[in-house]
Amino acid sequence: MRFVDDLYSLYRDQLGEDEENAVSVVLNILEDQSRNDVLKLIQEMNDEEVIQMMGVYLVEMLKMKMAQEGQLNDWESPLNRPRYH
Structure with a gap:
């Protein structure tokens, strides 16, 4: 998915080897999104x-x-x- 690829490119250095870092990045990004923003991302998925x-x-x-x-x-x-x- 393009969105995941973009996230990984942006936060690669902050992710490290700890799963909690990925969870933190995702939760922080989702916190700033509206329902419509999330639905747009889903509509772009195959x-x-x-x-x-x-x-x-x-x-x-x-x-x-x-x-x-x-x-x-x-x-x-x-x-x-x-x-x-």
């Missing part, structure tokens, strides 16, 4: 990218639900971690 995005979202939401129900003890959502600016 079908495979939309399906992949929904797949990742659904897996993460199911893991969160499993953790809430006590079925997944060691899972921590990267979205619930503290954010550092």
Whole structure:
């Protein structure tokens, strides 16, 4: 996806080897976007990218639900971690 490629190019040096850095970058960018901005990005995606995005979202939401129900003890959502600016 072009948007991901652009993000990676812009933030490559800040991402390092830590997943939390990627989460922080994404959350900071999304925080400045409106619903319409996000929908425009989705409309630019091809079908495979939309399906992949929904797949990742659904897996993460199911893991969160499993953790809430006590079925997944060691899972921590990267979205619930503290954010550092």
